[in-house]
Amino acid sequence: MLDIKSKPQRMFSELHSKLDYVNAYRENRLKVAQEILENKHLFDELVSLCFLPSDKNNHKACWILEFVCYEELNWLQSHLDFFCSNLKILKDESAIRPIAKVVQLLIKSHYKKDENSIFLTEENLQNCIETSFDWLINDVKVATKAYSIRTLYILGNYYDWIHPELKIILDKDYSDHSAAYKAVAKEVLKKIK
Numbered sequence: 001m002l003d004i005k006s007k008p009q010r011m012f013s014e015l016h017s018k019l020d021y022v023n024a025y026r027e028n029r030l031k032v033a034q035e036i037l038e039n040k041h042l043f044d045e046l047v048s049l050c051f052l053p054s055d056k057n058n059h060k061a062c063w064i065l066e067f068v069c070y071e072e073l074n075w076l077q078s079h080l081d082f083f084c085s086n087l088k089i090l091k092d093e094s095a096i097r098p099i100a101k102v103v104q105l106l107i108k109s110h111y112k113k114d115e116n117s118i119f120l121t122e123e124n125l126q127n128c129i130e131t132s133f134d135w136l137i138n139d140v141k142v143a144t145k146a147y148s149i150r151t152l153y154i155l156g157n158y159y160d161w162i163h164p165e166l167k168i169i170l171d172k173d174y175s176d177h178s179a180a181y182k183a184v185a186k187e188v189l190k191k192i193k
Contacts, residue, residue: 015045019057022064033067040075043068047079050099051086059094066098073105077118080106084120084127088134093141100135100147103128107151111158129155129162136169142177146184153188163192 018032036042046068049061069076076083087103090096107128109118120128132148132155149170156162170185177185 015042015049015061016057018042019049019060019064022057022060024063029063029067033064033071036064036068037071043075044079047076047083050095051082051089053089053091053095059092062090062095062098066101069102069105073109073118074116076102076106080118080120080124084124087127087131093144096135096140097144097147100132100144100151103132104147104151104154107154111154125155129159133165133169136166142181145177145181149184149188153191156192167192 018035022028022032036046046061046065049055049058050065052058055061083102087099090099106118106120107125109116110120110125128151132151135144136148136152149166152162152166156166167189170189174182174185
């Protein structure tokens with residue numbers, strides 16, 4: 001019985017000790033992501049940590065989740081209700097950017113419809129739509145906005161009301177943003193028209 005109780009704590013400690021040494025260098029993040037890929041038992045804790053904004057390693061967990069999802073997006077399937085319903089609790093830009101990318105990957109996979117596709121429920125999709133619009137209109141950095149624009153463009157192919165709303169926002173905000181934002185906005189506006 002002691003082993004059962006100590007295992008989750010050991011897993012959490014093992015993951016935390018790995019995240020303590022993560023920094024913003026890509027190679028460093030890739031190394032820890034590879035360790036998670038080789039130790040799937042750490043994945044549940046990784047997902048949980050992504051949505052614990054009070055934890056000092058929260059944003060690092062999000063960085064790692066992004067890289068893990070490039071390789072094993074389907075690992076998120078059993079966590080989608082938790083993942084999608086908690087998107088709104090993220091406030092730190094360092095956590096939001098990689099999660100916005102993961103949302104984009106999920107939406108692309110959901111609509112790809114092959115045997116390895118992710119399946120999102122209607123509630124999951126609504127959470128992704130609402131949060132992507134929130135990120136687009138709120139004060140977040142351009143990378144998050146770019147991921148949100150692309151995610152909403154894909155979703156707009158399946159929800160009639162999204163493209164008109166997206167167009168209004170992009171037209172209104174276009175002149176107030178950086179060249180990077182303008183490039184993505186211009187690309188998506190061309191596709192919408």
